[in-house]
Amino acid sequence: xxxxxxxxxxxxxxxxxxxxxxxxxxxxxxxxxxxxxxxxxxxxxxxxxxxxxxxxxxxxxxxxxxxxxxxxxxxxxxxxxxxxxxxxxxxxxxxxxxxxxxxxxxxxxxxxxxxxxxxxxxxxxxxxxxxxxxxxxxxxxxxxxxxxxxxxxxxxxxxxxxxxxxxxxxxxxxxxxxxxxxxxxxxxxxxxxxxxxxxxxxxxxxxxxxxxxxxxxxxxxxxxxxxxxxxxxxxxxxxxx
Numbered sequence: 001x002x003x004x005x006x007x008x009x010x011x012x013x014x015x016x017x018x019x020x021x022x023x024x025x026x027x028x029x030x031x032x033x034x035x036x037x038x039x040x041x042x043x044x045x046x047x048x049x050x051x052x053x054x055x056x057x058x059x060x061x062x063x064x065x066x067x068x069x070x071x072x073x074x075x076x077x078x079x080x081x082x083x084x085x086x087x088x089x090x091x092x093x094x095x096x097x098x099x100x101x102x103x104x105x106x107x108x109x110x111x112x113x114x115x116x117x118x119x120x121x122x123x124x125x126x127x128x129x130x131x132x133x134x135x136x137x138x139x140x141x142x143x144x145x146x147x148x149x150x151x152x153x154x155x156x157x158x159x160x161x162x163x164x165x166x167x168x169x170x171x172x173x174x175x176x177x178x179x180x181x182x183x184x185x186x187x188x189x190x191x192x193x194x195x196x197x198x199x200x201x202x203x204x205x206x207x208x209x210x211x212x213x214x215x216x217x218x219x220x221x222x223x224x225x226x227x228x229x230x231x232x233x234x235x236x237x238x239x240x241x
Contacts, residue, residue: 005033005099006082006158010072011050012040014090017199019049022058024094029057038076041066046090073151073174074167082158087175089152093119093197101195102155110186111156111179113149116198123197130198136190140183144227149179153196156182163237168229172222180230 007025037050037060050060061079084106105112118127127133136148164178171177182188
């Protein structure tokens, strides 16, 4: 049986880094695999850079207006056809063996999260292990309190889409939503090996390991909101079946 992969990338004004990221991904894909680009109405040359690859494995969905990073990722996931789905950011760089390293674990687990090195805007190493900096570990409640599910390091079996899509309106980020649902319903694995260069810079759309600038009240309410919807989704699926 031929296994296929979908790599989902939400883009928005990613002209500075998208070429290097796509190069690192395309080198690992077969002719049966795909990259799904959901572009959130970029106003720079992001689309032109992507189209210049002239690669049939790249599919571009263009939003007519900005939807935000969460809805943009959901749009990409809705178009994915692969057996295994990788989420990726527009500004990181994949290790050349990322897919090959993760595949044996994807065949055993619903979700695999790899470690990452952390680099800055100039490709300079900031930290050799995101897991160490973030104190990443397993556990539903632990990850509800301190998230270890970093989307650009995550890949999962497409059956996961059956219970994480659609995203609830108003969730803070898609990666913690997907991770908590799998922690409740499936099995997952933290692969203790860096497989991407995770870039941190002033224009990141998602939070990293830095100290949060959110208020305590916001952090409490967003966690309660997230867990409410995780439990609600689980109960809905249980009674529907």
